[in-house]
Amino acid sequence: MKILQELRDSGRGHDMQALVEAIPYAKFLGVSVDRKGNELTTVMPFRERLIGNPTLPAIHGGVLGAFLEMTAVIQLLFDTSCERLPKTVDISIDYLRSGRPMDSYGRAFVTRHGRRVANVRAEVWQEEKSRPVAAAHGHFLLAPID
Numbered sequence: 200m201k202i203l204q205e206l207r208d209s210g211r212g213h214d215m216q217a218l219v220e221a222i223p224y225a226k227f228l229g230v231s232v233d234r235k236g237n238e239l240t241t242v243m244p245f246r247e248r249l250i251g252n253p254t255l256p257a258i259h260g261g262v263l264g265a266f267l268e269m270t271a272v273i274q275l276l277f278d279t280s281c282e283r284l285p286k287t288v289d290i291s292i293d294y295l296r297s298g299r300p301m302d303s304y305g306r307a308f309v310t311r312h313g314r315r316v317a318n319v320r321a322e323v324w325q326e327e328k329s330r331p332v333a334a335a336h337g338h339f340l341l342a343p344i345d
């Protein structure tokens with residue numbers, strides 16, 4: 200992805216918000232990155248168009264799944280020196296409770312990082328970090344800089 204190289208060339212290699220804004224679906228969801236030192240938290244503000252079940256109302260599961268995957272990829276890009284976006288090999292999502300109509304927050308942890316593949320665990324919560332709405336575990340193919 201050209202934006203990754205441009206960020207590195209300009210000395211802003213860890214400017215994750217610029218990267219997020221270059222991803223069309225992340226921009227559509229309004230995803231932002233809150234960086235505190237070496238810790239990243241992704242934020243997805245609530246919008247009416249994210250509702251999948253208007254009866255409850257609840258955020259669409261596909262939106263939560265995409266948010267989890269984006270959170271994992273953003274964390275991988277922050278932790279590694281990939282020259283391209285990591286490609287999802289597989290991802291497993293556990294929906295733990297309904298996503299209420301409010302802002303959602305995500306955090307990912309790289310559990311294993313090899314030369315070509317990384318394992319990442321991600322969680323999304325709303326009001327309480329200790330009560331996640333959804334969690335994911337995924338494997339991602341990396342393209343290291345040689």
